[in-house]
Amino acid sequence: MLDIRDVSWSVPAARLLDGVTCSAPRGTLVGLLGPNGSGKTTLLRVVAGLIAPGSGTVTVAGDDVAGLPRATAARRIALLAQYAETDLDLTALDVVLLGRTPHRRSRWSDTDTDRAAAADALDRVDMTGYAHRRWQTLSGGERQRVQLARALAQEPQLLLLDEPTNHLDIGHQLQLLGLVRRSAVTTLAALHDLNLAAMFCDLVVVLHHGRVVTSGPPADVLTPALLADVYAVDADVTVHDGRPVITYRAPAA
Numbered sequence: 001m002l003d004i005r006d007v008s009w010s011v012p013a014a015r016l017l018d019g020v021t022c023s024a025p026r027g028t029l030v031g032l033l034g035p036n037g038s039g040k041t042t043l044l045r046v047v048a049g050l051i052a053p054g055s056g057t058v059t060v061a062g063d064d065v066a067g068l069p070r071a072t073a074a075r076r077i078a079l080l081a082q083y084a085e086t087d088l089d090l091t092a093l094d095v096v097l098l099g100r101t102p103h104r105r106s107r108w109s110d111t112d113t114d115r116a117a118a119a120d121a122l123d124r125v126d127m128t129g130y131a132h133r134r135w136q137t138l139s140g141g142e143r144q145r146v147q148l149a150r151a152l153a154q155e156p157q158l159l160l161l162d163e164p165t166n167h168l169d170i171g172h173q174l175q176l177l178g179l180v181r182r183s184a185v186t187t188l189a190a191l192h193d194l195n196l197a198a199m200f201c202d203l204v205v206v207l208h209h210g211r212v213v214t215s216g217p218p219a220d221v222l223t224p225a226l227l228a229d230v231y232a233v234d235a236d237v238t239v240h241d242g243r244p245v246i247t248y249r250a251p252a253a
């Protein structure tokens with residue numbers, strides 16, 4: 001469904017993505033892993049069509065993202081950015097309704113379908129009671145859930161999430177990733193918490209210095225050797241319900 005083929009992207013001083021190839025079959029949740037600065041956000045921005053790859057291709061449902069009209073790309077792909085903010089005086093419901101913009105014929109009026117999709121999305125992230133709260137009064141975790149509702153209300157074919165569990169307590173982290181996994185939407189999610197990735201992802205892709213080091217099912221990828229090589233951490237990995245569970249060891253003083 002999502003196919004990333006040999007994608008590179010550079011700034012004058014550095015190559016930030018270097019021959020990245022990976023894919024997300026329809027309906028899967030794929031975790032994009034890697035240390036700080038490894039290129040996760042840059043890759044999500046390329047896949048979203050916000051920056052054009054220097055070389056290589058990204059296709060979604062067979063169409064090259066770089067060639068899609070902006071309006072079509074906006075309907076098909078939703079990006080939940082790492083720091084999704086707004087200075088506008090909006091309610092939570094207004095923010096979620098922004099997700100409906102690519103579907104609207106008229107720019108100014110919401111249809112019953114738009115309002116139903118927004119209400120459903122708020123319900124799915126457990127934020128129905130906050131619909132009329134001003135954005136600026138929401139906590140970090142509440143904003144994160146409203147932004148996910150905006151992305152869900154967009155009803156995209158492809159959902160891109162940049163560290164979606166940032167700011168969330170453990171209950172809402174589990175709820176959010178469970179919700180994403182149960183949804184039929186193909187999802188590529190940059191994640192730092194490797195145990196959450198192991199629990200919820202169908203596949204993981206590990207980036208390091210802009211390159212794919214390895215990819216596959218979490219149990220195949222998240223080995224002590226990989227954690228030592230890529231994250232420079234010492235860890236034990238056991239298996240619970242067929243999923244790896246990582247226990248980190250404190251670095252020697």
Ligand SMILES: Nc1ncnc2c1ncn2[C@@H]1O[C@H](COP(=O)(O)OP(=O)(O)OP(=O)(O)O)[C@@H](O)[C@H]1O
Nearest residue numbers: 011014016034035036037038039040041042043190
């Ligand atoms: N426009 C740019 N010009 C120069 N360097 C950039 C630019 N954009 C990103 N970088 C650098 O590219 C590298 C990859 O950045 P990116 O944000 O993609 O990493 P990341 O894996 O998402 O990191 P994190 O886990 O810290 O969010 C970083 O070292 C970053 O400083």
